Amino acid sequence: MSRRDIKELREKLLDQGVALLMEQGYHGTGLQELVRNVGVPKGSFYNYFPSKEAFSAEVVKHYIEPFIRQLDGHLQRPDVSAETALKAYFNELIEETEQRDFKGGCLLGNLIGEIGDTSDLCQLSLREAVRRYRDKLEEALARAQQEGSFRKDLDAKDMADFLVNVWQGALLRMKIERSVRPLAQFCEMLLDGYFKA
DSSP: OHHHHEEEEEEEEHHHHHHHHHHHHHHHHOOOHHHHTTTOOOOHHHHHHHHHHHHHHHHHHHHHHHHHHHHHHTTTTTOOHHHHHHHHHHHHHHHHHTTTTOOOHHHHHHHHHHHHTTTTHHHHHHHHHHHHHHHHHHHHHHHHHTTTTTTTSSSSHHHHHHHHHHHHHHHHHHHTTTSSHHHHIIIIIIIIITTBB
């Protein structure tokens, strides 16, 4: 098997891991189902990952990357303010959530609640993913402060932490309400309200 084939198969395992962990959680996801869905023998799984725990830690890293790229894509547009970029980003997430019929929520939040305090390896991976995401939000918020659209009496890092915390809570509430209202309220109350200059 070529290096490219190995990389592609590893990516497929991680993609399927995201889907299964989102849908079934850590304890509900079996390696047999994972490898069957990808079409590889169970034994070959261990050529890529030493354990289910190590695999799940890698899935977390794999999961957060598209969100960081998506937000960065909005921020890189030269014709768009940071405030507009943030709003467009969160509105996209809200639309995607509605299209998924309010299922899933956020893999990070789901795993934090399920195994965040029982697996040191996953806890470390979750902490790093949340930090990376927070740092990208901090970059956007600091730019919005410089542009004069968001208040400057609050530290951008603290604002980013607050955004992450409230967004995670809104996602949980969205799941039980089966409505995007908690997510829309998040945008209204913070991006159009509390954070405004």
